[in-house]
Amino acid sequence: xxxxxxxxxxxxxxxxxxxIVVFAYIGTIVWTVxxxxxxxxxxxxxxxxxxxxxxRLFGTERWLTSIQNMVIFGVxxxxxxxxxxxxxxxxxxxxxxxxxFLRTVILYPYAISFIVxxxxxxxxxxxxxxxxxxxRGWGFESFRxxxxxxxxxxxxxxxxxxxxxxxxxxxxxxxxxxxxIDPDLWKASRIDGIKPWRFYWHIVVPILRPSFISAxxxxxxxxxxxxxxxxxxxxxxxxxxxDVPAKFVMDYLFQxxxxxxxxxxxxxxxxxxxxxxxxxxxxxxxxxxKRKD
Amino acid sequence: xxxxxTRIRSVPMGEGPSxxxxxxxxxxxxxxxxxxxxxxxxxxxxxxxxxxTSIKPMEEIRLGGIFALPTTVTFEPWVxxxxxxxxxxxxxxxxxxxxxxxxxxxxxxxxxxFVGALTGYALSFWRVRGANLLFAALLLGAFLPYQVFIYPLxxxxxxxxxxxxxxxxxxxxxxxxxxxxxxxxxxxxxGIPVDLFKAARxxxxxFFSIFFRxxxxxxxxxxxxxxxxxxxxxxxxxxxxxxFGGLAxxxxxxxxxxxxxxxxxxxxxxxxxxxTIMTAAVPLIVYFISGRWFVRGIAAxxxxx
Amino acid sequence: MSxxxxxxxxxxxxxxxxxxxxxxxxxEGEFIVLLGPSGCGKSTLLNAIxxxxxxxxxxxxxxxxxxxxxxxxxRGIGMVFQSYALYPRLTVEGNLSFGLKMSGMPKAEIAxxxxxxxxxxxxxxxLQRQPAQLSGGQRxxxxxxxxxxxxxKVLLFDEPLSNLDAKLRTELRVEIKRLHKSLGxxxxxxxxxxxxxxxxxxxxxxxxxxxxxxxxTSKEIYQRPINRFVAGFVGSPQMNxxxxxxxxxxxxxxxxxxxxxxxxxxxxxxxxxFADGQAATLGIxxxxxxxxxxxxxxxxxxxxxxxxxxxxxxDTLLWGTLAGESxxxxxxxxxxxxxxxxxxxxxxxxxxxxxxxAGDRL
Numbered sequence: 001x002x003x004x005x006x007x008x009x010x011x012x013x014x015x016x017x018x019x020i021v022v023f024a025y026i027g028t029i030v031w032t033v034x035x036x037x038x039x040x041x042x043x044x045x046x047x048x049x050x051x052x053x054x055x056r057l058f059g060t061e062r063w064l065t066s067i068q069n070m071v072i073f074g075v076x077x078x079x080x081x082x083x084x085x086x087x088x089x090x091x092x093x094x095x096x097x098x099x100x101f102l103r104t105v106i107l108y109p110y111a112i113s114f115i116v117x118x119x120x121x122x123x124x125x126x127x128x129x130x131x132x133x134x135x136r137g138w139g140f141e142s143f144r145x146x147x148x149x150x151x152x153x154x155x156x157x158x159x160x161x162x163x164x165x166x167x168x169x170x171x172x173x174x175x176x177x178x179x180x181i182d183p184d185l186w187k188a189s190r191i192d193g194i195k196p197w198r199f200y201w202h203i204v205v206p207i208l209r210p211s212f213i214s215a216x217x218x219x220x221x222x223x224x225x226x227x228x229x230x231x232x233x234x235x236x237x238x239x240x241x242x243d244v245p246a247k248f249v250m251d252y253l254f255q256x257x258x259x260x261x262x263x264x265x266x267x268x269x270x271x272x273x274x275x276x277x278x279x280x281x282x283x284x285x286x287x288x289x290k291r292k293d
Numbered sequence: 294x295x296x297x298x299t300r301i302r303s304v305p306m307g308e309g310p311s312x313x314x315x316x317x318x319x320x321x322x323x324x325x326x327x328x329x330x331x332x333x334x335x336x337x338x339x340x341x342x343x344x345x346t347s348i349k350p351m352e353e354i355r356l357g358g359i360f361a362l363p364t365t366v367t368f369e370p371w372v373x374x375x376x377x378x379x380x381x382x383x384x385x386x387x388x389x390x391x392x393x394x395x396x397x398x399x400x401x402x403x404x405x406x407f408v409g410a411l412t413g414y415a416l417s418f419w420r421v422r423g424a425n426l427l428f429a430a431l432l433l434g435a436f437l438p439y440q441v442f443i444y445p446l447x448x449x450x451x452x453x454x455x456x457x458x459x460x461x462x463x464x465x466x467x468x469x470x471x472x473x474x475x476x477x478x479x480x481x482x483x484g485i486p487v488d489l490f491k492a493a494r495x496x497x498x499x500f501f502s503i504f505f506r507x508x509x510x511x512x513x514x515x516x517x518x519x520x521x522x523x524x525x526x527x528x529x530x531x532x533x534x535x536x537f538g539g540l541a542x543x544x545x546x547x548x549x550x551x552x553x554x555x556x557x558x559x560x561x562x563x564x565x566x567x568x569t570i571m572t573a574a575v576p577l578i579v580y581f582i583s584g585r586w587f588v589r590g591i592a593a594x595x596x597x598x
Numbered sequence: 599m600s601x602x603x604x605x606x607x608x609x610x611x612x613x614x615x616x617x618x619x620x621x622x623x624x625x626e627g628e629f630i631v632l633l634g635p636s637g638c639g640k641s642t643l644l645n646a647i648x649x650x651x652x653x654x655x656x657x658x659x660x661x662x663x664x665x666x667x668x669x670x671x672x673r674g675i676g677m678v679f680q681s682y683a684l685y686p687r688l689t690v691e692g693n694l695s696f697g698l699k700m701s702g703m704p705k706a707e708i709a710x711x712x713x714x715x716x717x718x719x720x721x722x723x724x725l726q727r728q729p730a731q732l733s734g735g736q737r738x739x740x741x742x743x744x745x746x747x748x749x750x751k752v753l754l755f756d757e758p759l760s761n762l763d764a765k766l767r768t769e770l771r772v773e774i775k776r777l778h779k780s781l782g783x784x785x786x787x788x789x790x791x792x793x794x795x796x797x798x799x800x801x802x803x804x805x806x807x808x809x810x811x812x813x814x815t816s817k818e819i820y821q822r823p824i825n826r827f828v829a830g831f832v833g834s835p836q837m838n839x840x841x842x843x844x845x846x847x848x849x850x851x852x853x854x855x856x857x858x859x860x861x862x863x864x865x866x867x868x869x870x871x872f873a874d875g876q877a878a879t880l881g882i883x884x885x886x887x888x889x890x891x892x893x894x895x896x897x898x899x900x901x902x903x904x905x906x907x908x909x910x911x912x913d914t915l916l917w918g919t920l921a922g923e924s925x926x927x928x929x930x931x932x933x934x935x936x937x938x939x940x941x942x943x944x945x946x947x948x949x950x951x952x953x954x955x956a957g958d959r960l
Contacts, residue, residue: 007421009499009500009501010415010419010421010500011421012500013411013412013414013415013500013501013504014412014415014416014421014427016408016411016412016467016471017408017411017412017415017427017431017471017475018427020467020468020471021427021430021431021434023449024442024446024468025430025433025434025437025442026430027445028441028442028444028445028446028449029437029441029442031444031445031448032441032442032444032445035444044448084332087328088329088332091325091328091329092329094322094325096325096326096329102329102333104581104584105333105336105337106332106333106336107580107587107588108336108340108577108580108581109336109339110591111525111576111577111579111580111587112529112573112576112577113528113529113530113531113546113572113573113576114529114531115529115531115546115549115550115572116546116549116569116572116573117339119549119550119553119565119569120339120342120343120566120569121339123342123346123359123562123566124338124339124342124359129358129359129562130358130359133358134358134359134360134361137357137358164335164336164339167336168336169591172588172591173591176588196321221435221436224438225438225439227531227532228531228532228546231531231550232550245438245440246438246439246440249440249443250440250443250532253440253443253444254536259444262440262444263444265440266438266440266441266443266444267441269438269440269441270437270438270441273436273437273438274433277433277436281429281432281433
C-alpha cells in the first residue's frame, strides 16, 4: 500500500501516548524489575544478586503479613461490597420514595478520598473518642469496641472503611444493570407467578453477571493499590499487623532505604496482578473483537 | 355513571371488587424501607460526625463525645483550620494545601483529558500499525500497581530537575490518567458513525483538523464525564503528591495528614474535622452538582473493553 | 358466558386518561385483535387484563371470575411479549418449565406439558438450546410455548410479531392462526399492523385515544368503517377522502364535489337522516373506483387525472388528483391506464362511505 504523508500527523498525535507507554510504563517496569535482581540498598547498584532479594522478601514476616492482609481485605471488602451494593440496588429498584436522595447518600463516599475516609473512620473507631467512648458514656461501662488497636482485628477496620467507600459504587453499577433489564421480563415472571426473590436469584443475578464482573475488577484494582486508607486509618499497625503490600513497598523505598527489597516486592505485586488480569483482559478483548465481525 | 349517552353499557358491573386494588404496606416493603434506612444511617454517619464535631467547642467534645449534637455552635474551628492551624512550625492552616491542589489540578486535568481524547481519537478512527499493541499496553497500564513505576520515576524526575515541581505532578497525572482517558474517548468515538469520519476525510479533513473541528466539539458529553472523573481523581490523589510534590507543592490531602498528625498537647478534633471536610469539599461539590453524570463516569470508567 | 369481560374500565396516569370508560366482551374461543396507532391505549388495555398495571376504575372478569384485584398468575392467562422476554441463561426447556417448577408442580406433569407444548410448536429439537442460540422466529415460538404450558384459557399477545422480519412475520402469523384453531382458547392480540389484525381476528377492536372506535369483524371494519379514523387507519393505500356537500334531487341523492361536479349516490345505504346541503366527506377505497363500469350496478362517473403509475405485481396503483384532492386507484395489472389525461372512474356507491363533519358515518 502507498504510504501517504497524512500518516505522519497520526503518529504525531499518538506521540504522547507512545512516549508514555515506552518510557513511563515499559521503561520503568524494566528498571524496577532490574533493580530487584541486584543487591541495591540505599542506591541502585548493578551487582547481580539473582533471586536473593526475593528469597529475603519471602523470609520477611512483615511482607507475609501484608500479603495475608491484602487477601483478607480483598476477599471481605469485595464480597461484602458486592452483596451490600447488590441488595441496595435491588431495594432502590422497588419504586421507593426518596430514591434520588438515598442514591446520593449511598454513593457520596465514593467521591471522597481514601485519606478523608481513613481519618473519619479512625476517629469513629478510636476507643477513646468514638463509638466505645460514647456507648460507655451512656452507662455501659464495660462496653468494648477496640478493634482498631488490636493486632488481630485492625485489618477488619480497614475492611469496614473500604466497604463504606465502595458499596455505593457497586450499587450504582448494579442499579444501572437492573434498569437495563427488559421490563417484559418482569411482566413475564409475574404472569408465571414467580416469587420476586426467586426471580432475582435465578434470573436477575445471571443477567447481571457482566455488572458483577466489572464491579469486581474495579474493586480489585483498589485492593492492590490500597495504601492511603491503611496509612491514615491504622498506620499499618498495631506493629505491622495491618500492613499491606503497597505500603510495604513505599516504606522500604523511602523510609527503610532498601530499594532492592522494595522493588522485589513491587515486582511480585506486578506479577500477581498480571496473572489475574491477563486471562480476563484477553477474554474481554477477544469478545470485543468478535462483536465487531 | 358518567359515560356518554351514546354508549350503551352492554354488561353492568358485577359483584365483587372494582377499581384499583387496595394498597397495603406489606412486611416485605417495610423490610426494604428498614434496610434502606439503616444503610443510609451507616453511610451518613461519618459525614454527620465530621460536620457536628467541626462546629463544637473542644469542651463539648471532651464531655459529650463526637456523636452528640452541639449545644453551642461555633465556626471558630473552621477559621482556624483554614488559616491558622499548625503543621509543625508552619501555622498557616490548610489553605496553602488548598491552593497547591488547585495549582496542580487545573493543568493536570486539562492536559490529561486532551492527551486522552487525542489518543482515543487516533486509535478509533485511524488504522495505524501497532495501534492494537499500543492500546493493549495502555489498558494494562490502567491496572498495574503504582509501586512498580514510582522509584524509576523519582530518579527520572531528579535527573531532569523536575522533582518537587508542579511539572512533575502534572506529568505524573497525565501518565497515570492516560489509560482511563483513552479508554473513555475510544469507546465514545466507537459509537460515532464511521461514515461521518469518512465524509470529513472526503471533504479534505486532515488528522488534526478533523479532531479539533469535528470530534472535539462532538465529544462534549464525554469531556464533561472526563472532567468529573479527573477532578475528583486528581484532587483525591495522595501518593503522587506525597512522592513527587516535595515540601513546596504538597497537595491538600498530604497537608491534611500532616495537620491531623498527633502532636503534643490536646488534639483539636474540631479543627481537624473542619480541615477534613474542607479537603473533601471539592469532590463532594462536584458529586452533588454533577449527579447522574458522576454515575455515568463510573460506568464509563468501569472498563468495558 | 363470555370469556373476558371488561366493564367500565378506566385507567389514568396522573391527570392523563389513557383509557376512557371502556367496555369489552370477548366470547369464549374468540380471537380479538386490538388495533391502533402507538399511544392509543391498546397495550395498556392488554396489560390491565393481565393485571400488570393498576386500574383506576372498573372491573375485569375472566372466565366468569372477577379478577380485578387478582395477581397476574391467578388470572388463568398466558402472555406473549414483543421482546420475547425469554429468561436468559436458561435453556428452552428451562424457559418452558421455570414457572411451573416455581409453583411446585410435580416433575412428571411438568415434563408432560413441556413436551406437549414443544410438539405443538415444533420445538422438540431445540429444547436444550439457549435463547441466544435461537432465531427470532424460534424465540417467539418459545415465548408462545411458555404461555401454552400454563394451560391458560386466555392467551394475550402484546405485538408478538413486531420484532420479526416480513417473511417470518407472515409464517408465524399463519402458525398463530392454526394454533388458535387447534387449541380453541380465547386470544387477545395487540398490534399496530392492520394486515395482522384483519387476517387473524374474529373481531377487530380499532382503538384511538383510549377509546374503542369500532368493534366488528374484519370485513365490517374494512367495508363499513364507523368513522373517518377507522376508515383512514385501516386499508393501504389509504381510503380517498373527497370533501363536498349532500344535495337532494327529485329522484336521487347526489354528492357535490368541491369543483362543482356532482355524483349520484344511488345504492348508498344511509344509516341516519341527513339535511339537504349538509357538508360531508365521500370515502372511496382505491380498489372501489373502476376504469370500466361493471354490468349490474348503477355506476356514475368521476373524472380524475393520473400522473404516476406503480406496478405492484398482481395489481397496479395509480396516483393523481380528483376534484383537486389527491386520489389513488388500484387496478388489475392487465389494464392499461391513461397517464396525464382525464380518465373516467366508475364507483359502486353501495361500497363507498360517507362521513359527516364530525367524522361519523352517515
